[in-house]
Amino acid sequence: MWLLFLEVAVYFALMLVIGRVTGKWVTSSDDYWTSGREVHWLPMGFGIAAIMFSGATLPTISGFAITHGLWIGSLYMWGWALGIVLFTLLVAPAIRRAGIVTLPEWIEVRYSSKTRTVAAIATATAAFGALFAQVVGLGNNLVTITGLPYWATTLAVVILCTLYLYSGGFWALTVSDMCHMTIVAIAFLVVLAFMFAKVGGPFQVAANSPGAAERVFTFFGKSPAGFTYKLNYPSFPSLLIGWFFCQLGCQYYWARAVSARTEKEVKKGYYLSAVMTIVFGSTLLALFGTYALQIFGEGNVTSANAFGKLVVDFLPVPFDGLLTVALVAGCMSTFSTAVVGVSAPITRDIYLRIFRPKANAKEMEKASRIVTVCVAIVAYLFALFWKSGSGHALAMMWAFSAPTGALVLLGLFWKRATPKASFIAELIGLIVTFLWYVISAATPLKLVNYVHPMWVGFLLTFCLMVILSLATTPKYYGKEGYKAPQASKAAGLAQSASAHVKAYQEEQYKLAMQNSMRPVFGTRKWKEALERRHNSTTTTVADFFYPEITGRQFNSRVKAEEN
Amino acid sequence: MKDQELKILAYIREGKCNLVDFADCLRISAPAANYIMEDLEQNGYVVRRSYTGINSFTYDLTDKGVAELPALSDKDAALVKEGICAEQCKMLVYLSKATEPTLTGKVVKEAGLSTAEFVSNVTHLVDAGLVADSGIIRRRISITEKGKALVKKLANVVSA
Numbered sequence: 001m002w003l004l005f006l007e008v009a010v011y012f013a014l015m016l017v018i019g020r021v022t023g024k025w026v027t028s029s030d031d032y033w034t035s036g037r038e039v040h041w042l043p044m045g046f047g048i049a050a051i052m053f054s055g056a057t058l059p060t061i062s063g064f065a066i067t068h069g070l071w072i073g074s075l076y077m078w079g080w081a082l083g084i085v086l087f088t089l090l091v092a093p094a095i096r097r098a099g100i101v102t103l104p105e106w107i108e109v110r111y112s113s114k115t116r117t118v119a120a121i122a123t124a125t126a127a128f129g130a131l132f133a134q135v136v137g138l139g140n141n142l143v144t145i146t147g148l149p150y151w152a153t154t155l156a157v158v159i160l161c162t163l164y165l166y167s168g169g170f171w172a173l174t175v176s177d178m179c180h181m182t183i184v185a186i187a188f189l190v191v192l193a194f195m196f197a198k199v200g201g202p203f204q205v206a207a208n209s210p211g212a213a214e215r216v217f218t219f220f221g222k223s224p225a226g227f228t229y230k231l232n233y234p235s236f237p238s239l240l241i242g243w244f245f246c247q248l249g250c251q252y253y254w255a256r257a258v259s260a261r262t263e264k265e266v267k268k269g270y271y272l273s274a275v276m277t278i279v280f281g282s283t284l285l286a287l288f289g290t291y292a293l294q295i296f297g298e299g300n301v302t303s304a305n306a307f308g309k310l311v312v313d314f315l316p317v318p319f320d321g322l323l324t325v326a327l328v329a330g331c332m333s334t335f336s337t338a339v340v341g342v343s344a345p346i347t348r349d350i351y352l353r354i355f356r357p358k359a360n361a362k363e364m365e366k367a368s369r370i371v372t373v374c375v376a377i378v379a380y381l382f383a384l385f386w387k388s389g390s391g392h393a394l395a396m397m398w399a400f401s402a403p404t405g406a407l408v409l410l411g412l413f414w415k416r417a418t419p420k421a422s423f424i425a426e427l428i429g430l431i432v433t434f435l436w437y438v439i440s441a442a443t444p445l446k447l448v449n450y451v452h453p454m455w456v457g458f459l460l461t462f463c464l465m466v467i468l469s470l471a472t473t474p475k476y477y478g479k480e481g482y483k484a485p486q487a488s489k490a491a492g493l494a495q496s497a498s499a500h501v502k503a504y505q506e507e508q509y510k511l512a513m514q515n516s517m518r519p520v521f522g523t524r525k526w527k528e529a530l531e532r533r534h535n536s537t538t539t540t541v542a543d544f545f546y547p548e549i550t551g552r553q554f555n556s557r558v559k560a561e562e563n
Numbered sequence: 564m565k566d567q568e569l570k571i572l573a574y575i576r577e578g579k580c581n582l583v584d585f586a587d588c589l590r591i592s593a594p595a596a597n598y599i600m601e602d603l604e605q606n607g608y609v610v611r612r613s614y615t616g617i618n619s620f621t622y623d624l625t626d627k628g629v630a631e632l633p634a635l636s637d638k639d640a641a642l643v644k645e646g647i648c649a650e651q652c653k654m655l656v657y658l659s660k661a662t663e664p665t666l667t668g669k670v671v672k673e674a675g676l677s678t679a680e681f682v683s684n685v686t687h688l689v690d691a692g693l694v695a696d697s698g699i700i701r702r703r704i705s706i707t708e709k710g711k712a713l714v715k716k717l718a719n720v721v722s723a
Contacts, residue, residue: 038701040699040702042699093617094620099596099620100593106593108594108597175700262690412616413615414615476605478614484604484614487625488623488628504709
């Protein structure tokens with residue numbers, strides 16, 4: 001056991017060093033929340049992916065593999081990755097270009113100051129769901145592994161995360177997330193390799209695990225009736241789309257795009273995170289549940305204790321410590337991101353805007369740090385009382401993000417969406433979401449069992465927005481008959497710089513398309529041989545689809561020979 | 564016309580035409596920058612590239628907007644023609660003398676650049692292929708061959 005504690009202690013020390021070093025890089029409130037817009041796509045991608053390896057998702061995914069089946073466990077991450085791809089295609093670069101720091105700021109840019117306040121409450125509530133879900137998930141796992149009390153294990157992690165966040169803000173988050181994700185990926189691969197050797201390969205285990213015929217060899221496994229079409233949680237449509245609602249309307253996901261160096265890096269970072277979660281987090285992670293079921297037998301393992309039992313009752317030294325560190329790392333990364341996700345809107349959109357609008361840079365930085373600490377303390381106290389159901393706490397995050405998500409989509413793609421409609425629709429969407437939970441908890445009418453509040457929040461807000469927008473006055477550019485002024489054609493002045501950038505981008509795109517068929521892996525000799533072929537006569541698939549971009553015709557060589 | 568509005572028109576002329584550029588350069592929040600842009604657009608000085616999607620945060624000058632700005636000096640006109648502004652030119656000249664990729668903080672300090680406009684200027688130069696950035700954690704920048712060629716081309720302008 002002492003070796004396990006040593007491994008965790010070394011990891012904690014590393015986090016404190018990161019906090020101290022990155023603290024020196026923060027010179028203003030903007031630095032604290034956005035890292036001065038200097039984050040490279042690689043740590044950004046690691047950081048976004050790290051969000052998904054959390055105290056809530058790890059037991060949820062392995063738990064789904066146990067209760068519903070391997071593929072439903074994987075689906076949880078596929079839904080997330082699909083959401084990220086859609087989010088990147090539709091929204092992420094626009095976040096960077098808009099120059100906002102928080103999601104509610106974007107809401108004010110597009111709609112109004114009043115809607116911003118409601119959106120701030122919504123996004124802070126949503127991220128708070130994720131925040132205490134991490135503490136709960138981590139606490140439950142560490143209690144099983146270490147035998148220490150729940151309050152003590154969670155308190156240690158909360159204090160540590162708060163210390164490095166207080167010091168380094170988003171910089172600390174970025175650097176620590178890279179470490180977290182690297183450790184999680186290595187640990188999962190090493191521990192799974194050990195389990196493959198010890199218990200048998202995935203196919204062997206899948207075939208031998210209890211109820212394998214259903215759990216592994218059918219897509220919907222042992223899922224309950226109506227799983228494929230119901231809108232409750234968990235169901236196929238909810239798992240597939242829920243994450244997208246969350247990504248659209250939660251500061252948690254927006255913060256990363258805000259801090260990237262350029263729009264191109266935003267895209268690269270988000271796509272990288274989608275690939276990483278599919279590779280490390282979908283089937284691979286669900287396999288832990290299938291293995292736990294095979295090792296301990298039906299009825300002896302649950303979603304809450306699968307990881308804990310593997311560490312305590314199955315894995316030898318040093319694999320037990322490695323998996324524990326991975327669990328702690330995953331939880332810490334998501335906890336820190338969620339603290340930032342809650343603190344940023346509370347600081348910038350509520351406290352500083354309403355109570356201290358004339359605060360100087362120093363005051364803003366101080367307020368940012370104090371709010372961070374307060375949020376962590378509240379999350380800890382909340383987690384002490386909740387203690388169970390981290391998966392449902394995450395689904396709560398989906399629900400409270402959904403109304404804002406509807407505003408974001410309409411605001412970006414429909415110029416007729418009006419500020420007045422946005423305020424009313426967001427407010428009603430949020431209240432109904434809240435009441436949906438209250439009625440389900442306080443009355444025998446269990447509404448959440450029929451329709452999850454995220455669907456209610458999103459669809460209600462969306463429909464209200466459309467109806468009310470058509471009945472109210474839009475911004476000047478949405479009015480019927482509005483004629484936009486013409487851009488100046490003064491050569492060498494207004495458009496010159498943009499034209500240079502555009503020309504360069506086209507040149508780069510063309511180059512990228514020409515290179516698209518070159519392999520990423522392979523020996524130098526192999527790559528050089530392909531390079532020679534590419535540069536001499538052979539055309540690529542890119543030439544077939546985009547001849548105007550690559551400047552080459554797919555069948556040009558054939559034609560030349562014919563001639 | 565207010566000072567901030569004139570500065571924004573000048574930024575657009577220099578190629579810094581996204582909302583993020585105005586907010587960063589003027590050290591104001593994005594909503595504050597947006598209120599200024601909406602005023603300018605309603606008065607006909609600027610126009611958005613689009614009213615939906617990502618380009619709704621990008622602006623161009625109108626003829627009325629160009630007329631509000633003082634005429635460019637010969638030097639500035641030569642620079643704008645190449646798609647850069649004086650501050651970006653200063654950065655390129657500094658980087659052309661640097662022997663290795665330099666930390667952004669060091670560039671600001673040693674080249675005497677404006678801190679507020681720095682991120683915006685670097686982003687523009689990277690997008691135009693004149694500067695390359697490296698460094699996975701801390702950002703380092705260096706001049707590209709294209710950037711070096713431009714500095715050479717503008718040697719007379721720079722020395723003037």
